[in-house]
Amino acid sequence: xxxxxxxxxxxxxxxxxxxxxxxxxxxxxxxxxxxxxxxxxxxxxxxxxxxxxxxxxxxxxxxxxxxxxxxxxxxxxxxxxxxxxxxxxxxxxxxxxxxxxxxxxxxxxxxxxxxxxxxxxxxxxxxxxxxxxxxxxxxxxxxxxxxxxxxxxxxxxxxxxxxxxxxxxxx
Ligand code: S3P
Numbered sequence: 480x481x482x483x484x485x486x487x488x489x490x491x492x493x494x495x496x497x498x499x500x501x502x503x504x505x506x507x508x509x510x511x512x513x514x515x516x517x518x519x520x521x522x523x524x525x526x527x528x529x530x531x532x533x534x535x536x537x538x539x540x541x542x543x544x545x546x547x548x549x550x551x552x553x554x555x556x557x558x559x560x561x562x563x564x565x566x567x568x569x570x571x572x573x574x575x576x577x578x579x580x581x582x583x584x585x586x587x588x589x590x591x592x593x594x595x596x597x598x599x600x601x602x603x604x605x606x607x608x609x610x611x612x613x614x615x616x617x618x619x620x621x622x623x624x625x626x627x628x629x630x631x632x633x634x635x636x637x638x639x640x641x642x643x644x645x646x647x648x649x650x
Contacts (some may be wrong), residue, residue: 484507486557486585487510487557487581487650488554488556488558488579488580488581488583489506489510489558489559489560489580489581489583489646490503490551490559490560490576490580490582491503491506491559491561491562491564491582491583491585491625492562492564492567492582492583492584492585492627492628493584493586494562494564494586494587494589494597494617494620495564495592495599495602495604495605495613495615495616496587496592496593496594496595496596496613496626496633497509497523497564497565497586497587497592497634498585498587498595498634499516499562499585500516500518500519500543500561500563500640501544501561501639502561502563502585502634502639502642502643502646503515503516503560504516504649505561505639505640505643506559506643506646507558507559507587509633509643509647510560512557512558512560512562513548513557513558513560514559515551515555515559515560516560516561517544517548517551517560517561517562517563517566518549518563519559520546520547520551521540521543521563524543524547525543525636526551527601528540528601528602528603529601529603531543531602533603534556535618537603537604540551540614541565541569544565544566544569544643545566545569545571545572548560548566548569548572548575549571549572549619552572552575552576552580562615564593564620565604565616565620567623567624567627569622573623573626573627576627577627580631581629581630581650582627582628582629582632583628583629583631583632583643583646584624584625584627584628584630584631584632585631585634585642586624586631586633586635587633587634587635588617588632588635589600589610589613589614589617590610590633591634591635591636592613593610593613596609597610599612599613602638603617610644619631621648622634630646630649632645632646632649633647
């Protein structure tokens with residue numbers, strides 16, 4: 480059984496609206512672990528994500544995201560880390576996750592996801608046609624989520640606590 484405060488590195492991946500941030504904070508509380516969230520780290524260092532996208536473009540965002548995630552992975556342990564949905568696009572991040580992290584893929588259907596995201600507010604990659612873009616982006620990334628994860632949990636219809644519980648139970 481899982482020991483509170485054990486030396487684990489739990490990383491939550493999956494599309495926008497899967498609940499990575501909310502599940503990450505509940506999980507960290509329950510397990511007595513430090514908690515990191517790549518989007519929050521990003522905002523703290525670089526300001527709001529939509530503003531950054533507009534000023535510098537997506538490639539600059541990805542480079543900055545990769546660097547922040549790399550810092551967490553190399554300097555901290557144990558932890559629960561919630562990653563922005565596109566973090567897995569980085570080969571460097573994927574390879575770093577392969578070293579000693581338990582990666583959990585949170586999946587969700589598009590309607591539940593967009594409900595949780597308030598229709599896509601603050602997510603520049605969804606701008607225009609949020610449902611269509613969400614589905615297209617998922618198709619581009621689902622192979623990567625699957626490839627790097629040890630466990631997959633469908634969060635549609637589950638509460639944050641239920642997802643956290645499922646993650647702990649299956650470790
Ligand atoms: C993105 C997901 C967002 C955020 C940025 C880009 C993506 O994070 O990093 O808006 O490309 O999927 P969440 O997955 O936490 O919404």
